Amino acid sequence: MATISLSATAATEVRADAVVVGVSSGPKGPVLTAGAKAIEAAGIAKLAGVLKAMGATGKAEEVTKIPASGSIRASVVVVVGLGEPQGRAGYSAETLRRAAGAATRSLAGNKSVALALPADTVDEVGAVAEGALLGAYSYLRYRTNGSTPPAPVGAITVVSSLTGDRAAKAAVTRAEIVADAVCFARDLVNTPPSDLHPADLAASADSYGRKAGLAVEILDERALKKGGFGGILAVGQGSENKPRLVRMSWTHPKAKKTIAFVGKGITFDSGGLSLKPADAMITMKCDMGGAAAVIAAISAIARLKLPVNVTAWAPTAENMPSGTAQRPSDVLKMYSGKTVEVLNTDAEGRLILADAIARACEESPDVLVDAATLTGAAMVALGHRTSAVMSNDDDLRTRVHELGERTGERMWPMPMPEELRNSLKSSVADIANIGERWGGALSAALFLREFVADGVKWAHLDIAGPAFNEGEPYGYVPKGGTGVAVRTLVALAEDVAAG
Known part of the structure; x- marks a missing residue:
């Protein structure tokens, strides 16, 4: 840089x-x-x-x-x-x-x-x-x-x-740290999936995070099986490249609040047995953009030494079709204990997020935010430059929306209509992994909400559109990986730290 x-x-x-x-x-x-x-x-x-x-x-x-x-x-x-x-x-x-x-x-x-x-x-x-x-x-x-x-x-x-001016010098230093984090996230998203398997993403998080002063823990497939992370394991079982769960943490002696970030880390999404059309796979190296964002954001927060405790969770897997892949109609037992009927293996991101969200909630964060390239429906609704933000708390949704506007990462508040929850009903399990076609981004958020612990304020960022720029560069945004959500997450940490 x-x-x-x-x-x-x-x-x-x-x-x-x-x-x-x-x-x-x-x-x-x-x-x-x-x-x-x-x-x-x-x-x-x-x-x-x-x-x-x-x-x-x-x-x-x-x-x-x-x-x-x-x-x-x-x-x-x-x-x-x-x-x-x-x-x-x-x-x-x-x-x-x-x-x-x-x-x-x-x-x-x-x-x-x-x-x-x-x-x-x-x-x-x-x-x-x-x-x-x-x-x-x-x-x-x-x-x-x-x-x-x-x-x-x-x-x-x-x-x-x-x-x-001290404040001006500090502003330049902040810009340098945040930009470095965004560019790191861009590099991860731009890396071909042949060179960024789940273990590679975890290793990159470990290296970048430790340089920033973070504690990093990586759960491999054996630890995931022992821990009961059924969603992460199911998504990754069709690939020779086994899944991982990365936990990164930043603690500050003067911190009064704790934030948890969770980022979707599908290093390549073929759709699994519910195979995507060929053209739809071309950009699927970007399906780990949420994980890249949370890894980069917590690293910037540590380098800025913000007085807030932060954990970042990056569940990562490769969604591939094979003889060992999960099948439509399989029933998974998730980390939370809930059971999920898989109706479409291409709705895999929510499965790995659900496990990580449930695990993150065990540490009782004051605020939990997930970032994910989750649905094409969000792109249909908002286009390529605007993310969707949904939440179980109106004030948090407004807060994230305003911070996104301030940082230049446009986000639009979206509802979670209760009537869509009925479409997620399963005849054999606690919940199905997809609902009706219409309002797909909203029902995906409703699915994730099922795994958020009572009392935890949660916001969901669907960054499917802005995470990868297929068009021409504009402003400070390049073609390819954009590093979207990094700056909003850092701004949220600054806001929470300020009280």
Whole structure:
């Protein structure tokens, strides 16, 4: 990941391959911000006119590159659109994050970049730093010399007058830690399933978590069988690559509250015997995006040393068809003691989550949040960029929704209608693993709720849409794994720690 620093050096004097400035959109064309005005004064006359002549409008995330004159140190001026200013407040944090990300993403191949975007407050500094770091991401592990794209930006400087401000420095440090966690989650999601079996995911969690100061415990298939984790075992029994359950924990001596995170970790989902269509399998390496998010989030929380106790649970399995695979109509005895009739082996994520949720509840957390690429129904309802959030507590659902909006990870509150619970009835077991087709994301949440202990406040994040970007990159979001939910989970921990 790129390095980042804060500097009060003027945009015209900062040493970098490229300098980034912002423009807003006005009724007569681009409107220069302070950084752009400084560049104009230093040598690019009538910059707004030049931009207009080039077709630039100042709309959000629009990137225009202009060769710099010899009067500034950078070789290239990159002008990024900020859209319309939002009243006296100027620009939202998400606008700045996306603008910074669009700029650094467009500058791959440059070793150093300076961002002279609006960064006059601590929140603005943090937003610019976070967006820039997230935009400067590439997954190059499998590229050979003949096809390697330009390397991402290596060094980022945020130009701000707040270099002596402790809070601003802390905001940059936080951005660096959180962005590193998001990029780690992206790497996991982007890794081919042939190189990320359940044991590999567990080993990655162990390595990354221990470096952050976490305690890590991994249950293998023998320990899972001894412990009675029937859901995890059933999903993984069709694969030669056996399942795992990862428990990671962070404790702080001043903590007064405890949070539990649970993340779905299906390293590849073929659908099992209820086989998916071929095209639907292509992106199924992303089906462990929830596990990647909770592993990354708790590691960031530990590095930030937040005064809150956190556990993260990552049940992980590979859902494959074989002679040993679970069958439709099988009945499973889950960790909680409940029995589940399997009507569709492609509704496997909820089975491994149910075991982990029940186990996490035994430690009586104040709040439990699960994250999972759980249902295509959530994507039908909300598209590719919005997650669904459901909860057994209205205040918690609102809290997570608002934190998601604040971090730039859009989430939409969804209900859990009681009438859908009837569709989960089984004639031979306590509950079936699927209900009726309509409202599938909602009935999946109702299924999970059955395994949440009484008195535990729980929220469920269905991140099926945003976890993997099949389209073109935008803002700070790359093609492929996005690392969604990491920033919301960290923000929740900060919120709980603050009381």
